[in-house]
Amino acid sequence: MPSLDLPDLPYSYDALDPYMSAETLEYHHDKHHMAYVVNGNKALEELEHMGDTLDEVVVNAFKAQNHGLYNNAAQHWNHKHFWNWMKAGGGGNKLPGALEAKIKEDIGDFATFRGQFIEAGLTQFGSGWCWLAMDNETGKLEIMKTANADNPLRHGKTALLGCDVWEHSYYIDYRNARPKYLEAFVDNLVNWDYVAELYDHAQLKAAA
Numbered sequence: 001m002p003s004l005d006l007p008d009l010p011y012s013y014d015a016l017d018p019y020m021s022a023e024t025l026e027y028h029h030d031k032h033h034m035a036y037v038v039n040g041n042k043a044l045e046e047l048e049h050m051g052d053t054l055d056e057v058v059v060n061a062f063k064a065q066n067h068g069l070y071n072n073a074a075q076h077w078n079h080k081h082f083w084n085w086m087k088a089g090g091g092g093n094k095l096p097g098a099l100e101a102k103i104k105e106d107i108g109d110f111a112t113f114r115g116q117f118i119e120a121g122l123t124q125f126g127s128g129w130c131w132l133a134m135d136n137e138t139g140k141l142e143i144m145k146t147a148n149a150d151n152p153l154r155h156g157k158t159a160l161l162g163c164d165v166w167e168h169s170y171y172i173d174y175r176n177a178r179p180k181y182l183e184a185f186v187d188n189l190v191n192w193d194y195v196a197e198l199y200d201h202a203q204l205k206a207a208a
């Protein structure tokens, strides 16, 4: 595949203020995400062909137990989506209908989802991510958490929503208060339209 590219943020640096500051986004996007892109490309340069798409590269790097490539490619994947999983004026319980019904069927009402998602982020020891994901075999939605760069792809699942609980994502704005950051993410930042878009895409893929 072509080399990894750092995408622009889909909004201005101060767009998510006060829930996520411009300073956090500058460091997180320009320094941390950029480092994953640079280091992922360095790892790819030394290899033959790891896949045609980023999804394939992530899964193949895991299968090959190439930790350097996996960590950087998976973090690139995670962050590419993370910027789109947030928007100004987002969050709360106004979910597109089909997605809301599916969450209700597989997980529970919005309060149950919110509680489980936040709990997964809180109980992820150290760095990592919490997720709303779809199991590719059963089609069921579930809440999960992963350590460091790991993501649902190599677990046979499709990520619909993820929250970065590495300290670099919240320490400037919330210091050590990870619960407050997770609450702000769910209540004020989630871009539910993007989550619904990924859900629709996963449905089409499952039906194909």
Ligand SMILES: [Fe+2]
Residues within 6 Å of the ligand: 028, 032, 079, 164, 166, 168, 169
């Ligand atoms: Fe991050």
